[in-house]
Amino acid sequence: MENSLWRELALSAPPVTHIDFKTQSGCPLPLAVLRLDLIHPHLSGNKVFKLLPNLLYARELGIRHLLSFGGVYSNHIHALAYAGMQAGFTTTGIIRGQDLNTATLQDARQWGMQLCATDFAQYRKRHGSEYLAQLQARYPDALIIPEGGANQHAVTGFNDVFRFIETEKYTGLICACGTGTTLAGLINAMPADWQAIGIAVLKAPWMKQEVSRWLDVQGQNKTWQTITDAHLGGYAKVNDEYLGWLADFEKQYALPLDPVYTGKVLYALWQEKIPLAQNKPWLVIHTGGLQGKRGFLR
Ligand SMILES: Cc1ncc(COP(=O)(O)O)c(C=O)c1O
CATH class of the missing domain: 3.40.50.1100 (Rossmann fold)
Known part of the structure; x- marks a missing residue:
């Protein structure tokens, strides 16, 4: 990474974790997780x-x-x-x-x-x-x-994520949407034959429109969708069933999730909120946020 700030901030390339995920009805759904949460202890994720x-x-x-x-x-x-x-x-x-x-x-x-x-x-x-x-x-x-x-500079930053992805291995990407900036940046930068799915983690019927507004000309011609019924009641809203599922997931796969963003993405996949074709695995983008978990553990 030639960007001098990248070196200045001592950032490292993130690993990919493969998991043999199963949905709630027992359907196998092989997933790969791009561990942006591991890029840096304090500057993680998106x-x-x-x-x-x-x-x-x-x-x-x-x-x-x-x-x-x-x-x-x-x-x-x-x-x-x-x-x-x-x-x-x-x-x-x-x-x-x-x-x-x-x-x-x-x-x-x-x-x-x-x-x-x-x-x-x-x-x-x-x-x-x-x-x-x-x-x-x-x-x-x-x-x-x-x-x-959430601004135009941020959207362009996601080009760099693709330096770490062997794109031919995956069908496309799945990530959490708060403002939608991350998804938009990833769509703009992803290969033309990829698909992208964004899970809105708050009540946001407008999410598709919001993401669209950040798309460049290439991005506008790509295949993507947003899921807006997997927020569990709103931003940072959780319930006991979800938190129990999250704890089991973390134990089973040794993969830490934050309850506000990537936890809701995996839970939506487990709940089969998104019909996914399974020729190649999907790449879940772990957008970090583990520091915020301290707010849930009080
Ligand atoms: C950990 C984490 N993941 C995902 C998101 C959602 O990103 P965006 O707001 O770009 O949709 C955020 C918020 O910025 C976040 O803090």
Whole structure:
């Protein structure tokens, strides 16, 4: 990887884990899992692909301060704080909620991020142009990165994922969708004969439209779909049956999952929410987020 930030952040190539998965009715579904969760202890999963192009863009502009938004368990805020520190940026996190003492935010603070608690009403304005202009006036030296790192720079970052994939081995890819940026970036970068499936982890009937808006000309001609009925009640919503299934899965396959994103992807596959042809295995993209699990284990 010639990208100097890649070296600066000491990132390594991720392994692929093959699992003999069976769905709830006992159908074999051989899967491969691209372990982006193992790229780096603090910059794992999709985060690094979203953040590196933003960091490079800021550097090009001579900007040394990055500001973004997230909840008190945010994987994005956690990764931004670490990447910012390692690459020599100051960082500010606008946080939804008042509890700045979660393990996630303790790490972020330790890595030098300035944390600013906002109430839910204020936080809701985070996409509004008026609020963003006020924020920019308050932090004139900062590059403002949207919540979840969801911007065009992030979308282009997923080209790099394909350096690690032997594409001829798989039918296509399956991943979690929050903002849809990761899926869009992967669709743009995947081979034309691949298929992609995104599992929305929140109530998002609009997910297909949202992903479409990030697709480039090649991406628009590819085969992909979103599944919007596998969120288990909404973002970060879980139930005992699911958590029990997750614990069994982790034990059986020795593969750690986060309950908010990739856990819901595998559970949807187990529940047969997605009819999958089985000529070649599908590649599940493990998008990380294991740090956020600490919020579930309290
Ligand atoms: C661990 C993890 N996986 C998946 C996603 C979903 O990615 P996206 O928001 O790009 O759809 C997120 C959120 O960014 C995340 O934190």
